[in-house]
Amino acid sequence: MRRGPPTIFVQERTYKRRRMADAARMLPILGVILFMIPLLWSDGETGPDSTRTAAVMIYLFVVWAALTGVAAVLSRRLGPEEDTPEDSATEEDAG
Template sequence: MPQGPLFLARAVYRRRRLRDAARLLPVFGLLLLLLPAFGEQSGNLAHTAIYLFAVWALLILAACLLAPALSRSEAEGDPETDQGPQDMGDS
């Protein structure tokens, strides 16, 4: 069984963390958008609307900040994932 390096190169590590952040952004956003539903029912509707708009705007901003970094990392390529399909059945 071939064993990879113990530590990843810095560029590979950053690309993986960017992809992880992009995958978690919708989940994090959903939790933030559902938060008022679990809060007090006697809350002010105007405050709730402002909160929802602010979360929505922050999610858009986060996606806009992640998108260029993700496209740059995809253009550079990941040497570990660009090796092509590997046979998992025969070992």
């Protein structure tokens, strides 16, 4: 039943779900980038002008909370699989 040529046009719901899966894949990459940004702030100096731990801490926790929130929204959208063929297709996309 899953065999056969992949369809180009799928139902809008299916299409949306695939894009949600894409977003779920991209989210950790975004997270890595955001978590690495503080490294760009440290200029190696240890003087009073250098970046404050408190600021970085607040930044990290805000990003952390935001990622968690987005992940929660995405996971809700990626409910239990109802249409398997679509899923297998996205898996092929993932390689």
